[in-house]
Amino acid sequence: MTSGNRDRNGLMRHVESLAAAMMPTPLVPLADERLDLYAKLEFSNFSGSAKDRSALWILRQAILREQVTRKSVLVESSSGNFAIALASLCASLGLEFVPVIDSNVNRSTENFLRALSSRVERVHDIDDTGGFLKSRLRRVQDLRAELPDSYWPNQYANTDGADAHYRFTASELCDALDRITHVFVGVGTAGTIAGLSRRLKKTDPRVRVIAVDVEGSVIFGGTPGRRRIPGIGSSIIPPLLQHALIDETLLVSEYASIVGCIQLWQRHGIFAGGSSGSVYAAVQRYFAGYRGPRPRVVFLCADRGNAYADTVFNPQWVAETYPERIDDVLISSTASV
The missing domain is CATH 3.40.50.1100 (Rossmann fold)
Incomplete structure (x- = not known):
């Protein structure tokens, strides 16, 4: 065996051991009067995110x-x-x-x-x-x-990234729940929603896939603008988007993302990052005033809130960044999104 083959085999063994150590992430039910609502805690992965x-x-x-x-x-x-x-x-x-x-x-x-x-x-x-x-x-x-x-891994176009969520994230959801009516996914590179949507709709074509984006992102034809919260939205239309099966899109403001983060923390004890707040805000808006059959709704918490302590969870930063929007949201768990 050549040294090149030994190196490749050694790398493969090592990366396979890392893959074997990646356990399914928790799927937790959240109290909601209108919905059977579940959060998939992707921040439980080994370095702290869905990525x-x-x-x-x-x-x-x-x-x-x-x-x-x-x-x-x-x-x-x-x-x-x-x-x-x-x-x-x-x-x-x-x-x-x-x-x-x-x-x-x-x-x-x-x-x-x-x-x-x-x-x-x-x-x-x-x-x-x-x-x-x-x-x-x-x-x-x-x-x-x-x-x-x-x-260059090229996370914006590499279908292997989408395949990871098809094989693992979505398969875990299918194994955990016998029925999902709606899934809400924040979109950045579109790898997560591409993999999730294809796997979930293969299992049940009736599931509604709702893509969540933020103001200032151009992914779904929005007006480009400055975005301050990383992890969701994009300045380009990512090539992986063409592989996603999306039923609806929702656009939220970055301020709504902050409100969503605070509400997740105060209502449910989930300390999650900006994209998670965006998606939670979208869920709340989508089902505001809903009176139909009780749906079973899943959304992803892509990362923890720790990295956002200086921004999203810092009242001073919020006040300085969005002075026109300041109210009592940071101390109220009932603020509107």
């Missing part, structure tokens, strides 16, 4: 295809969670990783990435949509030209 699944499967498949070897340098654009997941995996596998982040990334996330990666690229130029994604992607291409043996 652990896609990062692991993308990396596994790349190693299997010999696109990634011991000599590879992985380069990827991320607003936070995918970079954290890749940094954790690459550190475990002894691979070099260069994350490309921007000035919206939470301070704790950036500190984590700098602790695990010898090089972190941070872009500051706002693109023509008011966001940073296009600037990050340009920097990724520059780095690919600069670094020998570089590999």
